[in-house]
Amino acid sequence: MSSTAPPDGSQLGLDVFEAMRKRRMHRMFSEEPVDEADLERLVYAAGRAPLARPGIRHLVVVTDQRLVRTVRQACPGFINNAPALIAVCSDLERAEQEVGIRGREVATRLDSGAAAGYLTLAAPALDLAVCMVTSWTEEAVQAIFGLPAHIRPEVLVAVGKPIPNPPRGMRRFHPIVHQDRFGQPREQPA
């Protein structure tokens, strides 16, 4: 049920900064399915993302086309034709037991965001394309995957192979950076 060892593919690699530069969200995918081995590598990547405590993060790997289609129909933000997806979910009860109310409200969001971030970085190393999707209603996603009430779906990561010439990505969104105190601009080193 969980991946602890790196899956076969030790030859795979991409400089992490190169992966950051290359990564982007895709909404058009090729029709080719994603290999099970690549899905396992993605599971490994999501599992390696920082985790507040064990037992909080759950990953649902979805390759059944009937379920992928259902997601496309019931999740308004899933506007892509990916053949697979990984639903990153949090166990809210476990999070609260382990880390209290901040575990439930804060750690789960950071935890799942980190997992999704790792997925977006792993994808270019595997020649895969992904898109993070959060525009949907939790109850609908719970109903589709049979998630118990205490398992909150956090983000659906659409997964597929990229098309040869994808439409240009969005202009990069940049953070606002401060130095020492809020509002004090940070000078870029020469």
Place this chain on the structure above:
Amino acid sequence: MSHTPAEDRLFEIVLYLVSCARLTIDEPPIYGSLRLVESASRLVTAAAEIEGLDVDDFLREGRGSIEREKLRMIEDAEGYTSWLTGLLTEFAAEAARRNLGESAAEPLSPPSDSPD
């Protein structure tokens, strides 16, 4: 329980609309706009798959325009709004042509002299 392809498409569109109806309560209005044009596009796609239903060029082009432009709302709300205003204008003019027939092509006659 087996359904015809047309029934399946109908169910999908209704489900998507219901999902959007719920989600728009939690999202800013411009997202509601995206959800509606996405629904319009999906409706045209679904209709094209239904035997006996003719999807004309005007609707196909409208769908093409939606697919090309819809995501502008993420980074260019103004551009998105003006594209959508243009699309609506084309639809309204097309509706007038369809409803009025030939006479829509004629310029509107100036109002007749009428007492103030």
